Amino acid sequence: MKERIQKVVGDEAKNLWMGTFHSVFARILRVEADKINYPTNFTIYDSDDSKSLIRDILKEQNLDDKIYKPSVVLNRISSAKNNLYTWKDYQDNTDYTSDDSSTGKPKMGMLFEMYSKRCFKAGAMDFDDILFNTWRLFNEHPEVLYKYQNKFKYVMVDEFQDTNFAQYIIVKKLAAIHQNICVVGDDAQSIYAFRGANIQNILNFEKDYDELKTFKLEQNYRSTKTIVQAANSVIVVNKNQLKKDVWTDNHNGEKIRVLKALSDNEEGYQVASSIFEDKMNKQLQNKDFAILYRTNAQSRSMEEALRKQNIPYRVFGGVSFYNRKEIKDLLAYFRMAINPQDEEAMKRIINYPTRGIGKTTVDRIIEFSVLNSENTWNVIQNINTLPVGINSGIRDKVFEFGKMVRSWQIMLKDHSAYELASHISSACGILTELYNDRTPEGVNHYENVQALLNGIKEFSEDGKIPLEAPSAEQELPALRTLDLYLQDIALLTDADNEKDGDDNKVALMTIHSAKGLEFKHVHIVGLEENLFPSQLSVNSRAELEEERRLFYVAITRAEQKLTLSLAATRYRWGNLISSQPSRFLEEIDSACLDMPAPKGNALFDDVDERGGWGSYGGNTQSNYRGNSKSNGNKSYSGSQTKYSNKTSSTAKPTTPIGGNDVPKGFKKVGSASPTPIISDFVADDPSKIVVGVQVEHQRFGRGQVIAIEGRVPENKATILFDGQGQKQLLLKFAKLRVVED
DNA sequence: GGAGGCCTCGGAAGG
DNA sequence: CGAGGCCTCC
Numbered sequence: 001m002k003e004r005i006q007k008v009v010g011d012e013a014k015n016l017w018m019g020t021f022h023s024v025f026a027r028i029l030r031v032e033a034d035k036i037n038y039p040t041n042f043t044i045y046d047s048d049d050s051k052s053l054i055r056d057i058l059k060e061q062n063l064d065d066k067i068y069k070p071s072v073v074l075n076r077i078s079s080a081k082n083n084l085y086t087w088k089d090y091q092d093n094t095d096y097t098s099d100d101s102s103t104g105k106p107k108m109g110m111l112f113e114m115y116s117k118r119c120f121k122a123g124a125m126d127f128d129d130i131l132f133n134t135w136r137l138f139n140e141h142p143e144v145l146y147k148y149q150n151k152f153k154y155v156m157v158d159e160f161q162d163t164n165f166a167q168y169i170i171v172k173k174l175a176a177i178h179q180n181i182c183v184v185g186d187d188a189q190s191i192y193a194f195r196g197a198n199i200q201n202i203l204n205f206e207k208d209y210d211e212l213k214t215f216k217l218e219q220n221y222r223s224t225k226t227i228v229q230a231a232n233s234v235i236v237v238n239k240n241q242l243k244k245d246v247w248t249d250n251h252n253g254e255k256i257r258v259l260k261a262l263s264d265n266e267e268g269y270q271v272a273s274s275i276f277e278d279k280m281n282k283q284l285q286n287k288d289f290a291i292l293y294r295t296n297a298q299s300r301s302m303e304e305a306l307r308k309q310n311i312p313y314r315v316f317g318g319v320s321f322y323n324r325k326e327i328k329d330l331l332a333y334f335r336m337a338i339n340p341q342d343e344e345a346m347k348r349i350i351n352y353p354t355r356g357i358g359k360t361t362v363d364r365i366i367e368f369s370v371l372n373s374e375n376t377w378n379v380i381q382n383i384n385t386l387p388v389g390i391n392s393g394i395r396d397k398v399f400e401f402g403k404m405v406r407s408w409q410i411m412l413k414d415h416s417a418y419e420l421a422s423h424i425s426s427a428c429g430i431l432t433e434l435y436n437d438r439t440p441e442g443v444n445h446y447e448n449v450q451a452l453l454n455g456i457k458e459f460s461e462d463g464k465i466p467l468e469a470p471s472a473e474q475e476l477p478a479l480r481t482l483d484l485y486l487q488d489i490a491l492l493t494d495a496d497n498e499k500d501g502d503d504n505k506v507a508l509m510t511i512h513s514a515k516g517l518e519f520k521h522v523h524i525v526g527l528e529e530n531l532f533p534s535q536l537s538v539n540s541r542a543e544l545e546e547e548r549r550l551f552y553v554a555i556t557r558a559e560q561k562l563t564l565s566l567a568a569t570r571y572r573w574g575n576l577i578s579s580q581p582s583r584f585l586e587e588i589d590s591a592c593l594d595m596p597a598p599k600g601n602a603l604f605d606d607v608d609e610r611g612g613w614g615s616y617g618g619n620t621q622s623n624y625r626g627n628s629k630s631n632g633n634k635s636y637s638g639s640q641t642k643y644s645n646k647t648s649s650t651a652k653p654t655t656p657i658g659g660n661d662v663p664k665g666f667k668k669v670g671s672a673s674p675t676p677i678i679s680d681f682v683a684d685d686p687s688k689i690v691v692g693v694q695v696e697h698q699r700f701g702r703g704q705v706i707a708i709e710g711r712v713p714e715n716k717a718t719i720l721f722d723g724q725g726q727k728q729l730l731l732k733f734a735k736l737r738v739v740e741d
Numbered sequence: 742g743g744a745g746g747c748c749t750c751g752g753a754a755g756g
Numbered sequence: 757c758g759a760g761g762c763c764t765c766c
Binding site: 020021022023026044046047126127128130131162191192194195294295296297317351354356357358359360361490491510511512513534535536537546547550573729 | 742743747750751752753754755756
Binding site: 065 | 758
């Protein structure tokens with residue numbers, strides 16, 4: 001985007017600040033954080049750090065994490081902060097508190113308070129704090145606000161429908177003097193209401209500025225008439241929408257195809273085949289295609305089919321590089337070197353690789369730090385003189401750990417990011433630990449860490465352009481140190497991180513991440529009830545409308561051709577389930593659809609007794625349920641050898657599905673997976689486990705089933721093991737073998 | 742203290 | 757199915 005602006009306005013574009021709210025505000029806070037008593041080297045907690053901290057607090061407070069689910073607690077705190085409530089405001093607000101007591105969570109306000117204080121003590125901000133603290137900074141320090149008001153004489157916001165309250169209020173403050181503010185948004189594409197985005201901001205905007213000019217952008221320059229018409233016919237079903245009339249001057253284009261498959265794997269096969277044909281027939285490139293899905297889990301069957309047909313693809317999102325355990329571990333070491341108060345980083349690595357500092361010791365350190373309002377880093381450093389209640393042997397180990405971290409702190413300022421990073425990774429023992437694991441997964445972990453170190457090397461050495469170009473008064477630092485690297489990546493997403501130079505690949509992503517993008521050919525897959533629209537949305541009008549807007553976004557990604565697809569059965573969480581066509585299919589103006597029409601023109605009435613669509617003409621022979629795991633490298637370049645090398649050792653045998661070879665259990669909804677369990681211990685099908693039979697368990701040995709209770713798949717067996725006593729085991733997990741007498 | 746197995750639970754998403 | 761928490765056993 002910056003490059004495009006530069007083409008219009010020239011080099012001056014280099015001085016403008018552009019980024020997400022979070023990255024722009026984090027950049028301000030890196031300079032100003034001391035004014036609100038944070039260190040400028042503050043850590044940014046990701047949501048895993050936040051949840052882990054909440055889990056700790058719950059334990060300390062003896063609260064049940066089934067009642068106070070960490071994700072729910074975090075959401076609650078998050079939404080309060082996004083509405084600019086401090087923990088005090090929260091506790092004083094009867095709407096919040098009475099709601100909490102009526103849902104049986106009266107301690108929520110206290111958790112909010114403790115969570116905030118613990119983050120502060122650790123020198124850490126979570127994602128919401130980046131907004132919240134920017135607001136505080138501007139409120140409490142008018143001179144700082146004034147400085148940025150004059151720095152940003154013009155403010156523009158894209159995707160305005162996705163802003164939350166805090167973001168809007170801060171932007172309003174920034175624009176308050178010059179009043180040069182321009183926002184662009186589309187209510188029909190609001191797909192983040194579930195996390196606090198507020199469509200109300202668009203309406204408020206009209207009230208907040210009297211000298212307002214509104215421009216309706218109703219001409220679509222991207223898509224064919226067919227696609228625009230289809231999108232309009234879908235969105236009109238929503239009651240809650242701003243009236244507009246989107247049209248296009250483009251050609252009619254092709255009708256929308258609907259592919260129907262028996263299984264998710266077959267759907268993948270059909271989609272891949274269709275891409276292959278279009279590529280050949282229309283001389284298109286891989287990058288002209290996108291496959292969009294509702295949930296990341298759907299990528300697997302697509303990836304497999306593309307791989308088999310040698311079509312290069314790239315999966316966006318999913319488990320990102322920076323979310324992998326080995327990467328987070330190493331980054332936690334770096335975080336310690338930069339901000340040793342960072343409690344979550346400390347917890348992660350103080351005993352990894354193991355150095356004899358166990359859970360009990362860590363708990364005592366934290367307990368002591370909480371009771372004495374001290375940060376954990378000071379406790380660790382002074383472990384020998386403080387009455388923490390740890391024996392001297394372990395005290396020495398803790399002290400050594402602190403000494404190691406201190407030595408890195410000293411190196412921080414006069415070593416490059418790479419020098420320090422490679423030093424840390426050897427000194428802390430992670431490299432050796434990972435190197436010694438010669439399993440395929442272990443090798444992969446080691447390679448990932450090497451890849452991270454290579455990235456840091458690049459950052460340190462060849463002066464990679466920083467994400468945010470320095471403004472005039474900011475000098476480019478002579479030495480690119482590790483703290484600068486961490487700032488650079490803390491707010492990165494996968495999309496910013498395409499290393500592989502070859503970008504001529506089919507794009508696979510969720511519809512959420514496809515917003516703002518466009519492709520010549522788009523496949524929207526998995527158009528089934530309870531998947532799209534999501535099962536969790538179908539009971540609420542508002543949520544269903546958000547799903548529909550999501551479908552609208554998906555349709556409008558396509559320039560020339562749109563293909564929809566659905567499967568009669570698919571694996572979800574290991575179970576084969578059957579599904580019904582999505583209601584959204586019926587909402588599309590049928591004039592836009594090119595029906596496969598096996599019987600007349602009905603899409604839905606040809607479901608056969610197996611729960612599948614009988615008359616479909618695809619090739620089933622290569623459809624099977626594979627089990628190859630994603631191996632970290634989610635990008636595939638079309639080299640079959642490379643792929644098989646990487647996965648051969650993790651690939652599992654497969655079970656054929658589809659065609660006439662339908663396995664038992666095909667029709668059962670929610671039945672246990674027919675996929676064989678592969679391990680040294682071969683288990684029997686749970687249906688064979690009945691009262692009276694003799695069974696063998698890998699660990700407990702032989703026993704007799706004396707009762708079965710509950711319904712599949714939650715059914716449990718009570719088994720009397722020889723010499724082990726009676727145990728209750730969930731059949732879907734316990735690997736049991738029937739012993740023939 | 743550490744390893745390994747059992748069991749629970751899962752949403753889409755950004756930062 | 758897979759990740760991660762937790763419990764148990766050594």
